[in-house]
Amino acid sequence: MGEDTTAEPENARAGAAARARVLGWLRRSIGLIPTPWIVTALGGVALATTAGFGGLDAAPVAPTPEVAVGEAFEGAGFEMTVQAAELRDDGSGLLVFPDETAGERVLVVTIDATNVTAAPRACANQLGELWSVDGIRIDGIDGAPSLTRADDGTGAPILQPDVPARLLAAWVVGSDDLEAGDEIVIELPDATRGVGKDLIKNEYWYDAHVGATVTMTLAEAAP
Numbered sequence: 001m002g003e004d005t006t007a008e009p010e011n012a013r014a015g016a017a018a019r020a021r022v023l024g025w026l027r028r029s030i031g032l033i034p035t036p037w038i039v040t041a042l043g044g045v046a047l048a049t050t051a052g053f054g055g056l057d058a059a060p061v062a063p064t065p066e067v068a069v070g071e072a073f074e075g076a077g078f079e080m081t082v083q084a085a086e087l088r089d090d091g092s093g094l095l096v097f098p099d100e101t102a103g104e105r106v107l108v109v110t111i112d113a114t115n116v117t118a119a120p121r122a123c124a125n126q127l128g129e130l131w132s133v134d135g136i137r138i139d140g141i142d143g144a145p146s147l148t149r150a151d152d153g154t155g156a157p158i159l160q161p162d163v164p165a166r167l168l169a170a171w172v173v174g175s176d177d178l179e180a181g182d183e184i185v186i187e188l189p190d191a192t193r194g195v196g197k198d199l200i201k202n203e204y205w206y207d208a209h210v211g212a213t214v215t216m217t218l219a220e221a222a223p
Contacts, residue, residue: 084219104173121159133169187212
């Protein structure tokens, strides 16, 4: 008996019709999807593909600069040079008041500071921000320091342009917080300068952050 070849064209026509129905359904379905959804989906695919090849890796963050003791750093409109760090038993002339019965002591950092802007600047801003000299911090020690002039004890002094001053930054620390010989990291402040657009053209500072660090050994104050 010979094979029935009439079934082949019928099967081909049935297969083509089925494919046409499927393609028609897909076109109608796609037509019902809002274009923004399609764009979003394609964007997601592109992002996923980029990430898969490492394209979304975070940009490297530049390390905070390190400066040496006695080396000047300019930040937030001040040139600051850390000269010494020591522990004292009392806060005489520093506007800090340790509890001696609790064993508290005073950490004092000596800083030479110069206002490098064109107008007088306060060394302390009273707002806890880092855009003045009192933005100096000690890693591991909470809070801003009390800031005084070394020559006359004036608190939160105003510095005139280009006139250097020796300042003492002081923190009260617990009996177990630090001792002579410990290594400390001093964080120096920095900020971005802005100028107002009004008639006064006032200067202001923003984006306060740690601009540089100084690592040094803590000394015991001379008796």
